[in-house]
Structures are given as C-alpha cells and as structure tokens.
Amino acid sequence: MTAQPSLFSTICAAGLSAASTLSLTSANFQPNTQAKTQANVTEAEPLRHRMHQAQDVLSEVQHAVAVIRPTKDKDAYGAVRFEAVEGGVRVTAMIKGLQPGSKHGFHIHEFGDATKPDAPSAGSHYDPANTDHHARPGADEPHHAGDMGNLEANEQGIARFERTFESMSIAGSDAPVIGRAVVVHAEPDEFDQPLGSAGARIGIGVIGVANPEGFGRPLWE
Ligand SMILES: [Cu+2]
DSSP: TTTHHHHHHHHHHHHHHHHHHHHHHHHHOOOOHHHHHHHHHHHHHHHHOOOHHHHHHHOOOOEEEEEEEOOOOOEEEEEEEEETTTTTTEEEEEEEEEEEEEEEEEEEOOOOOOSTOOOOOOOOOOOTOOOOOOOOOTTSOOOOEEEEEEEEEESEEESEEEETTTTTTTSSSSSSSOOOOOEEESSOOOTTTTTTTTEEEEEEEEEEESSTTTTTTTTOO
16 A cells, blocks of 8 residues: 555656756757758668667567558548568558549558658658669569559459568568558559659558457458
C-alpha cells in the first residue's frame, strides 16, 4: 500500500521537472530558419532508408497494412496488405474508384508522409539499395525495391493485386517497407527511366503495423 503514494510523488516530481525544462527551453528558444533548414537536409538522408533503434522493436512484425485514400480531387481508395512469407513479402491489394479497364503504376515510395494533398511529400520510389534504376518487378536487372508494377482495374473500376516480392521485408534488414508509403498513379507504369512515367498520384497510404487478428480474411470480401 505504501508503493502507491511513493509512485504518485515520483510522477509529480517528474511532471514538475518536465514543466521546468519546457519553460526554460521555450525562454531560450531563438528561431533560426536557415540553420533549421540545413539541419533537415542533413538529417533526411539516413532517415530515407534506415530505421535506427525502432528496427529492434519492429523486427518481430509479420503483418503490415496501408489504407489508401484519394489525393486531392481524385477517387482511388482501398487497402494494401503486406505479409512476411518464405523468401519475401506477399502483397495483396484491392483498390476501388478507378476507371474501368485502366492500368495504374503501383509503387512504394520512400516517405510515409501523406501530408500534401497531391502527395509529393511521399518522395520518390523507395530504393534502399540505391540502384537508381526503375524496372518491372522480378526483372532480371536492378530495380527499386518499391517497384510493384501495375494495378489493373476490371469493368467495375476495381483492381485486385497479389504478388510476392523477394526484394523487400516488412521490418527486417532487407528493404523494410514499414513506415513508407504506397502510391497509386494516374497512368500505367511503362517501366522506362527514371520512374516509369506513371503520372500523378491519385491514391496514397502509409504502411503501418497491422493487427494480425483477422489478417487472413480476404481483402475483397
Ligand atoms: Cu510511384
């Protein structure tokens, strides 16, 4: 019974200490826009492809999911699942709101950042091996780990996708996709350089840790 007041006091003390630190920090803070911009440029490089200590926590994750929402004035929406399987990651997707019979470039991009209405914040194709080369997935040539090919919509404008990729992992050391973004493009991926000419970004979703319960349920039912 004595543990409770003791714990409470500790929390209060920690709270006061944090509050003092905060006010001190605010009082001393001098905005310096130029220095801040330079720091961001320097810090962005390792963050593109590395997970730092978070890797230790996430390495057990076997299932990930991205919920796709339309970008500004577009209509693509749906979900993409990632499951660790023997030799790679199985990706299953169902995307709706597409034109009947249309094809759409389908990639993992380097930043899980969907803050911009038309999604340039997601950056370029996820390419942790620095291949600097775009290609059809599974092609016998170097390609971005994020090259997933094309979605193909049926007559109802619904695309279903299922493919296993050897060139990625959920949260392992080999091209971990967790925390990156899935992008659906307006145009077909033509597999030309540098990025496949797939046009505007019509849908985007950030890849997060999935709830394993119910993960086996078919995505399109
Ligand atoms: Cu793309």
